[in-house]
């Protein structure tokens with residue numbers, strides 16, 4: 001538990017963010033999640049110790065995290081935004097339109113995309129491929 005705390009403190013400090021209970025709480029939920037989460041997912045997780053955490057507080061924390069490059073945010077077809085911790089080589093996703101399952105994948109094409117990004121001075125890469133059904137829902 002102490003190691004967890006130290007790790008989270010390091011993440012916040014290296015992003016120049018002050019350590020607050022709300023930030024620790026949201027960060028803890030995101031790092032334990034095995035999928036992207038919506039704000040509602042975060043609010044209604046059982047992990048949450050601070051029952052007073054409001055949705056606006058969570059939005060605020062996520063906004064700062066996104067600005068500082070800790071989380072990546074993306075939306076599919078106008079649904080609620082999804083958040084996850086930013087990870088190297090995890091920018092490519094396949095989204096199942098039937099059950100909403102999201103699979104991350106890694107492919108050489110990502111290197112090519114990153115090269116293109118540099119060439120065109122692009123700052124972020126969010127690529128979501130969509131399919132009508134996946135192995136989870138068949």
Ligand SMILES: [Zn+2]
Nearest residue numbers: 096099134137
């Ligand atoms: Zn599916």
